[in-house]
Amino acid sequence: MSIHHLHFNSIHSTQVYLRDNLTELQTHSENVLITTNEQSLGVGRKGNKWDSYPNSLAMSFTLKPNNIPTMTPIEIGILSSQFFSHKFKKLIFLKWPNDLLTGEGEKCGGIIAQYINQSTVIVGVGLNFKTAHSINYPTHYKHGLGSIDFEKELTYKELLDVSINLYQYILENRIQSASDLQETFKDKCFHIGKEVIIDDDDKDYHGKFLGIGTNGEAIVEIEGIKKSFISSSLKILH
Structure with a gap:
């Protein structure tokens, strides 16, 4: 399955860049992935700012909507949780409607899905990994801000590989059944x-x-x- 991938050292927002350049980018492939080492204006749900930190994953990609379009963020949350469980033995739980949580219930990531048309949704995924450096996380998150511990600080190359492999996993493991999504969400829900x-x-x-x-x-x-x-x-x- 072909993927057109662009990576930036720094960008204002992977979500905004992909949206604004979608037509040209999809001339290469319908599957487009944008990644960055750092973004200054990450977009969260309802237009809120997504805070980005060192040793974090920031990516946006195109996807066909789920058969039930409003299920798309739920599906991506489930697939992201499954990917980190299968690939790295890391537990990520879901909080309705679009948050990713650690086993302690701290927010470590989030998902945003922007409906473009019947064939395209732009999905943004942000996920914080534990860093060796001390970070002053903001205190406005309802349940605290956490991170996934990889027992080491990931290199930019390793973070990039995680992004590409996660997108590939999502493309290859779509869940279209509402009942399957309901049952799997129940298992993953914190x-x-x-x-x-x-x-x-x-x-x-x-x-x-x-x-x-x-x-x-x-x-x-x-x-x-x-x-x-x-x-x-x-x-x-x-």
């Missing part, structure tokens, strides 16, 4: 069966997280009643 707060349209809902529906929506039990949330933020209660 907060399944836990008490959560859902922020939906500036209103908080407190309940037990039960899983996801067939469109990737969160299913939460609130006072004995199941309620669905399709585009909200979630806080895990400990």
